[in-house]
Amino acid sequence: EAGVAQSPRYKIIEKRQSVAFWCNPISGHATLYWYQQILGQGPKLLIQFQNNGVVDDSQLPKDRFSAERLKGVDSTLKIQPAKLEDSAVYLCASRLGRNEQFFGPGTRLTVL
Amino acid sequence: AQSVTQLDSQVPVFEEAPVELRCNYSSSVSVYLFWYVQYPNQGLQLLLKYLSGSTLVKGINGFEAEFNKSQTSFHLRKPSVHISDTAEYFCAVSDNGAQKLVFGQGTRLTINP
Numbered sequence: 001e002a003g004v005a006q007s008p009r010y011k012i013i014e015k016r017q018s019v020a021f022w023c024n025p026i027s028g029h030a031t032l033y034w035y036q037q038i039l040g041q042g043p044k045l046l047i048q049f050q051n052n053g054v055v056d057d058s059q060l061p062k063d064r065f066s067a068e069r070l071k072g073v074d075s076t077l078k079i080q081p082a083k084l085e086d087s088a089v090y091l092c093a094s095r096l097g098r099n100e101q102f103f104g105p106g107t108r109l110t111v112l
Numbered sequence: 113a114q115s116v117t118q119l120d121s122q123v124p125v126f127e128e129a130p131v132e133l134r135c136n137y138s139s140s141v142s143v144y145l146f147w148y149v150q151y152p153n154q155g156l157q158l159l160l161k162y163l164s165g166s167t168l169v170k171g172i173n174g175f176e177a178e179f180n181k182s183q184t185s186f187h188l189r190k191p192s193v194h195i196s197d198t199a200e201y202f203c204a205v206s207d208n209g210a211q212k213l214v215f216g217q218g219t220r221l222t223i224n225p
Contacts, residue, residue: 004155031211042116042202042215043156056212091155100146101213103155 002026004104006092012110018080021107025073025094031055033101034067034077035091043091049075079109087111114139114205116216124222125193133188133219135177135203145186146204146213147177156202162186173197198223 005024013019025032030051035043046065048055052072060067064083069075079086089108093101119134137143144163148156160171167179177188186203200220204213 040121040217042204042217043213044215045212048212093156095211098208098211100158100161103148103157105153105155108153 004092004094004102006090006104006107008107009105010108010110012112013082014112015084016081018078019082019109020076020078021090021092021109023075023077023092023104025075025092026096026102029094029096029102030072031095032069032075033093033095034075035093037089037091037106039088046077046090082109082111084111114143114207114214116203116205116214118201118203118216118219120219121217122220122222124224126224127195128192130191131189131193131197131221133201133203133221135186135188135216137184137186137203137205139184139205139207141207144206144208145177145179146206147171147175147186147188148202148204148215149173150200150202150218152199159188159201193221193223195223195225197221 032049034046037043046060047057047067049069052069067077089106091106092104095101115138117136125131146161147159160169162169162179170176200218202218203216
């Protein structure tokens with residue numbers, strides 16, 4: 001079975017620019033997560049979707065971050081405008097029922 | 113609120129030596145515990161999980177962990193490590209299966225030949 005796909009794998013931008021990340025979860029997985037993993041830290045949940053609805057976005061910096069999952073399948077995470085402190089790996093994960101979360105390879109963002 | 117503390121940020125060991133990576137958690141409700149491994153430039157892969165039942169949990173790649181409720185710990189162990197075990201290891205806690213995970217800051221395991 002195909003895993004969670006993410007693109008791009010790497011992105012370098014300058015501060016104040018915009019960037020978007022894409023995630024395609026495992027087929028049939030209703031729950032989708034976006035995490036931010038800053039260097040030397042564990043992943044921190046940004047937003048959780050159940051199908052195309054938001055379950056938890058309490059830790060999403062909504063002044064600059066947005067995410068959508070319009071058709072309940074793939075998802076995009078956008079940062080506009082980016083700050084230096086947004087440099088991190090952005091991980092997407094998906095889950096079916098109460099089972100484990102499956103993670104994608106991540107997108108490494110560098111903000112200069 | 114739940115939290116996870118991984119007591120060691122780095123653990124260097126020699127190949128074929130035993131290793132223990134420590135994890136302590138705090139949770140006011142039922143707890144589910146997980147260990148994930150992250151190889152360089154990759155996502156997280158589940159090593160093992162404790163949901164209920166036996167407190168000794170066996171996972172992939174020869175790893176095991178023991179849930180200790182009185183000490184609020186879930187330490188990860190392997191009796192003999194290999195070079196290929198070099199990676200970052202994350203402990204995570206949830207109060208509802210794998211619904212919402214709170215991760216520790218990670219332990220970097222380095223295997224020396």
